[in-house]
Amino acid sequence: MVSILGACSKNETSKNDTNASKSEENKDNKSKDTTTSKKEKFKIVMVAKHEGIPWFDDMRLGVNDFGEKYADLVEAKQIAPEGGDPAKQVQMVEDLIAQGVDAIIVVPNDPQSMKPVLQKAKDKGIITISHEATNLTDVVDYDIEAFKNEDFGRLMFENLATAMEGKGKFVAMVGGLTMQTHMEWYNAGMEYLAENYPEMEAVSDQPYEDKNDDTIARDKALEILKAYPDIKGFVGTSVSSGSNFAAVLKEKNRKDVAVVSLGIPSVSSAYINEGYMNHAQCWRPADVGYASCAAALKILQGDTIDNDTNLEAPGYENIVIDEEKKIIYGDAPMILKEGQYEDGNYPF
Structure with a gap:
C-alpha cells in the first residue's frame, strides 16, 4: 500500500509538474505571440504642417479612420509642429527615424529644409511619402497630390x-x-x-x-x-x-x-x-490623409502601385501616376458654392 501510495504521489507530482511546465510554456508562448503581434504592426506617421488649424484637424480624421479600419495591420497617427515651424517639423521627422517607424508621410512647410532628413529616413529603409511637395520626389517613394x-x-x-x-x-x-x-x-x-x-x-x-x-x-x-x-x-x-x-x-x-x-x-x-x-x-484633407496612408501600407506589403490603383478615398479610387516623377495624382478638387451648406452641416 505504501508503495502504491508512493507511486500515486509520484505520478501526481510528475503530472502537476508537467501541467505547471506546460502552463508556463503556454504563458511564454502567449507573451511571445503578443510581442510578435505588436512588432508585426506597421507604424505609419503623418507629419502635417501645422498643429491646431481646421485643415490639418480634418487631415487627422482621415489618418485616424485609416488606422481604425486597418487596426490589425497598422498603428497610424498624425503629428505636427505648433506654429508651423519648419525646423520643429524637421526635428519631428528626426525623432521618428530614431524610433524606427515603418513609414513617414510629410506635408512640409519648407520642402528644401526637409530634404536631407527624408533622405536619411530613406537610407534607413523607412517608406517616405510627401504631399504638397512635388520637388521632393528624389528623396521619397512617392509624392501624392489631389490634382495637378x-x-x-x-x-x-x-x-x-x-x-x-x-x-x-x-x-x-x-x-x-x-x-x-x-x-x-x-x-x-x-x-x-x-x-x-x-x-x-x-x-x-x-x-x-x-x-x-x-x-x-x-x-x-x-x-x-x-x-x-x-x-x-x-x-x-x-x-x-x-x-x-x-x-x-x-x-x-x-x-x-x-x-x-x-x-x-x-x-x-x-x-x-x-x-x-x-x-x-x-480638396478634402481627410481624404488625402487616408489615401497617403493607404499608399504607404501597399508599399510596406510589397504591393504594386500603378495607374487605376484604388487608394480607397473619394477622388483617389483611380489614381494616375507620373512614373518618371513618382507623383500620384488624384482627381479631387472641391468648389465651394453659395447656399451649399445652409444647414450648417459642414464636412470640415
Whole structure:
C-alpha cells in the first residue's frame, strides 16, 4: 500500500509538474505571440504642417479612420509642429527615424529644409511619402497630390479674372514663399493672367505671406486695404488669407473687392453666402490623409502601385501616376458654392 501510495504521489507530482511546465510554456508562448503581434504592426506617421488649424484637424480624421479600419495591420497617427515651424517639423521627422517607424508621410512647410532628413529616413529603409511637395520626389517613394497644381492655380486665378471682369489691380497672398504648392498655384495663375488678361495688374512683384496664421493674415489685410484703397481683387492660397480678408471687408461693409481663395466649408461658406467672398476652392484633407496612408501600407506589403490603383478615398479610387516623377495624382478638387451648406452641416 505504501508503495502504491508512493507511486500515486509520484505520478501526481510528475503530472502537476508537467501541467505547471506546460502552463508556463503556454504563458511564454502567449507573451511571445503578443510581442510578435505588436512588432508585426506597421507604424505609419503623418507629419502635417501645422498643429491646431481646421485643415490639418480634418487631415487627422482621415489618418485616424485609416488606422481604425486597418487596426490589425497598422498603428497610424498624425503629428505636427505648433506654429508651423519648419525646423520643429524637421526635428519631428528626426525623432521618428530614431524610433524606427515603418513609414513617414510629410506635408512640409519648407520642402528644401526637409530634404536631407527624408533622405536619411530613406537610407534607413523607412517608406517616405510627401504631399504638397512635388520637388521632393528624389528623396521619397512617392509624392501624392489631389490634382495637378498648375490646373488648380489656373482655376483659382480664372475665377479672380471673372469676378474682376478682367481688369484692375489686385493683391495676392500665400501661406509662405517656401511653400511649394502655394507658389505653384500662384505662378501658374499669374502666368494664366499674363496670357489672357493683360489689363489685370498685381500691386507687388511677389505675394504677401501670412504663415497660415489668422492674426498675421488679418493684419496684412488691414495693411493692404490702407496701402491700396483702389484694388479690385484679392487672391489667397491659404484659408487664413481669404477668410480674414473677407472678414475685414465685412467689417468695413465693402463688397467692391473680389475675393478668391483656398477655403474650407466651415470657414468660407458664410462669406460666400453673404457676398464678401466670390469663390473658394479646396480638396478634402481627410481624404488625402487616408489615401497617403493607404499608399504607404501597399508599399510596406510589397504591393504594386500603378495607374487605376484604388487608394480607397473619394477622388483617389483611380489614381494616375507620373512614373518618371513618382507623383500620384488624384482627381479631387472641391468648389465651394453659395447656399451649399445652409444647414450648417459642414464636412470640415
